[in-house]
Amino acid sequence: MKMTTEEAFVKTLQRHGIRHAFGIIGSAMMPISDIFPSAGITFWDAAHEGSAGFMADGYTRATGEMSMMIAQNGPGITNFVTAVKTAYWNHTPLLLVTPQAANKTIGQGGFQEVEQMKLFEDMVAYQEEVRDPSRIAEVLARVISKAKRLSGPAQINVPRDFWTQVVDIEIPDPIEFEVSPGGENSVKTAAQLIDSAKNPVILNGAGVVLSESGIAASMALAERLDAPVCVGYQHNDAFPGTHPLFAGPLGYNGSKAAMELIRDADVVLALGTRLNPFSTLPGYGMDYWPADAKIIQVDINPDRIGLTKKVTVGIVGDAAKVAHGILANLSDHAGDHERQARRDRIGQVKSAWKQQLASMDHEEDDPGTTWNERARAAKPDWMSPRMAWRAIQSALPREAIISSDIGNNCAIGNAYPDFDAGRKYLAPGLFGPCGYGLPSIVGAKIGQPDVPVVGFAGDGAFGIAVTELTAIGREEWPAITQVVFRNYQWGAEKRNSTLWFDDNFVGTELDTKVSYAGIAQACGLKGVQVRTMEETTEALREAIRAQMQDNTTTLIEVMLNQELGEPFRRDAMKKPVRVAGVAAADMAAE
Secondary structure, eight states: OEEEHHHHHHHHHHHTTOOEEEEOOOGGGHHHHTTHHHHTOEEEEOSSHHHHHHHHHHHHHHHSOOOEEEOOTTHHHHTTHHHHHHHHHTTOOOEEEEEEOOTTTTTSOOTTOOOHHHHTTTTOSEEEEOOSGGGHHHHHHHHHHHHHHHTSOEEEEEEGGGTTOEEEOOOOOOOOOOOOOOOHHHHHHHHHHHHTOSSEEEEEOHHHHHSTTHHHHHHHHHHHHTOOEEEOTTOTTSSOTTSTTEEEEOSTTOOHHHHHHHHTOSEEEEESOOOOGGGTSOBTTBOOSOTTSEEEEEESOGGGTTSSSOOSEEEESOHHHHHHHHHHHOOTTTTOTTHHHHHHHHHHHHHHHHHHHHHOOSOOOOTTOOHHHHHHHHSTTSBOHHHHHHHHHTTOOTTOEEEEOSSHHHHHGGGSOOOSSSSOEEOOGGGOOTTOHHHHHHHHHHHOTTSOEEEEEEHHHHHHHGGGGGTTTSTTSOOOEEEEEEOSBOHHHHHHHHHHSTTOOSSOBOOTTOOHHHHHHHTTSEEEEEOSHHHHHHHHHHHHHHHHHHOOOEEEEEEBOOOOOOOSOTTTOOOOOOSSOOOGGGSOOO
């Protein structure tokens, strides 16, 4: 059938059900964006391409449906880099469309030319360039298939002079692959290990959320064994929070109950997780990873099995199908060793941690440092981060989707939220980009318009995404609620400065004259400041009501003291030693 290359491209998108594109308009993509409206594809034009990429990540993570990132070749595409790498480590299947400089001018150093394939080589799960206009639909279908199968972003690079050409082409059907249930022998071996376990523990990762019915499958296995279920760092939604076997998140500022329970494990089933370092690093001074336990690791990517931890059994497969397979192969006596005692211990440990967490008002100083003590003295009437998080929890609906940015105040809140279902907790992941919280929750709301959404960010990270306030107030954009923790500092780096650099605060201080609530008001949105726990709870309740009933976007600026939580990188930092010494007098004269 004869058609233009852009018609073939858009028809292939339709065949795959890709309804949403995120980016900023540019001439290199206009031949296809021109027919988006008639094709039923919505183009969401953000204020910055990096934020558009985070919106795409949030949309796909909240819905399970692929979305597309697209922008002008060159600088528009380079702005996607951080978002694409973030999606890679979030295991988010996204379509990255990169219009390229024209074939006729490539290599001449022309306008907006850059090596876009080399640029994303380390950022995507798969990439391919269109070599001939007649192959554009075939290549696009394959790239979409690879994104789904590898659970990551995949790139199609299209020279811009390939548009507006008439080709004789057939639109291919989607290429679907059945996910693997794991090797028969490895699943049986894993079941035998669990059979003999005296204290089995399950650790759920992102793969459980991404797998169809993955949470239900892990729940069935946990209930069969009466095994506690921990979740990986930033995967609080990988098991129902109200379930009696849920122990909470591991890692930075996670659940002490989860850490104590997994520390005593003799067999760990790491289900749908690559065992990323932040899910196994010591917390609260506790080196909780069970060094002598037998580890069963399940992941769809064989390259990630055994990469960070020694593994007894590795299983390449889908989390739900592997969990069902292990369950079917368990003996009748699996989990029977001191079953009631294990149940009792889970309940006791969880209760003790819940009480401790509820009583934690302030952050502790390391020996020899006094920053948190000074921060409390400087603003004795201001909320601490933990007070704010408790106030927030009082107002968050159980069904809400939330996003969290990177940073100290957001990380302090890691132990607080839990969920009844998956695809509810959007966090920036192991690439750790600032500016993720606001755009990702906007993407989630686009995908789930009937669900309340709330984004969280510290004021440093929020400054990177603040320009999106100029975009999201337009009539066609859905309303969201954004919480900004305002303490006028880059908290994570300031904590490093207090511990290892003698309070030498280089680049850590923010402008105290800036009001993010005021900026929101100037952008036609609602902005409020809160200073007490009661005000915080009430403001959040009203903001969610206004979001759902009045289509009103609200930014809540939560004014906090400057207390600082645990540093991210105790494993990577140490106090420097000065040898030669440096002095300003040594600077060359002007």
